[in-house]
Amino acid sequence: MSTRFDNDFERSPVGDPDGWEKLDSESLLDGTYLQVEEARYRTPSRPEGATWTIAHRKSAIAVFAMNADNRVLMIRQERIAVRRALWEIVAGQIDDVGHPHDGEVIRDTIERELAEEAGYGVVPGGEILPLGYYYTSPGYTDEHIYLFLARAVEPLPGGARPDDSEAILDLALFTVEELRGMIARNEIVDSLTLSAFARLTARGLL
């Protein structure tokens, strides 16, 4: 498999040390899935410091996977936080604690999520192409998602093996035109799929 990963994953995209300094911090919530702190930071434009509520989440990967016919692999899953089922690309949190991530941890996560959520894998000789990352909501959380294009993917013999905590209702392979229509009609409403689509379009890959 061609992976063409550079070293970008070894440095966290959170935190530009130049001019930033944590002055104070208080934990507001230390949960299993979410940690919240009220922190005071010196910033380049605010040397006196500014206080902010920050939610910490594990980083994650999201993978825009296409089969040999250029169809996009999507899953429909129940999302309890919004109490709806959504069509989305495959995604999952990176279990490795903290940074730096190396390319192998990232690649393992991509392959694990493709297998678990969809029962798919990358074909021999296929590629996983990094598409950068994005912040889901930088106004309050450091959560960031690494985006990838994987092609071609194919069904694995065993089928999907979803995690107990997930409720994946459906799987489909959409053409790029179908996906474009779903995005235009507000039927695709998650930042994972929209951000991957933006990167792919901007890079001329769709």
Next chain:
Amino acid sequence: MSTRFDNDFERSPVGDPDGWEKLDSESLLDGTYLQVEEARYRTPSRPEGATWTIAHRKSAIAVFAMNADNRVLMIRQERIAVRRALWEIVAGQIDDVGHPHDGEVIRDTIERELAEEAGYGVVPGGEILPLGYYYTSPGYTDEHIYLFLARAVEPLPGGARPDDSEAILDLALFTVEELRGMIARNEIVDSLTLSAFARLTARGLL
């Protein structure tokens, strides 16, 4: 000004009542900017219920604003949650408490944020076109952002009047090609701008 808003804003995009029912809930954090609960929901595929940590945030608007020369209005602001300054489109939370939002609240928020963050306004006869909404991270939060295209925009006489809590460092008008390059090169990394770009591209508006 032409606003062409339909009635979509009067119904919250969070919660499809059919088959969903809250069974239990415990507040983990009741903060000013963020509320977190552990909730147990009956879902269509899990009638026995499933427990989830859910972060609640106000909904927000983000506006892809273009001037008469089809340049895109962007601001660069310090984002304490990720300790970096990011180039993003104009955005802001909707202060109205709870739903339903009517079109007027949404339009007021768009105009307020354009004026406060950038010192811009929509020209007489200009339009604000809804581009749907998206969830920033539906794996754990109900936060959702309503996206808009505003054109044409022009500088207001008074200039920007940023909120004290914001640190906006710069403002620029990029061509669509420049923006596309910034997205491709991973220089645009916020879900707001990426999701708006995806919707506009999918709808053939860029």
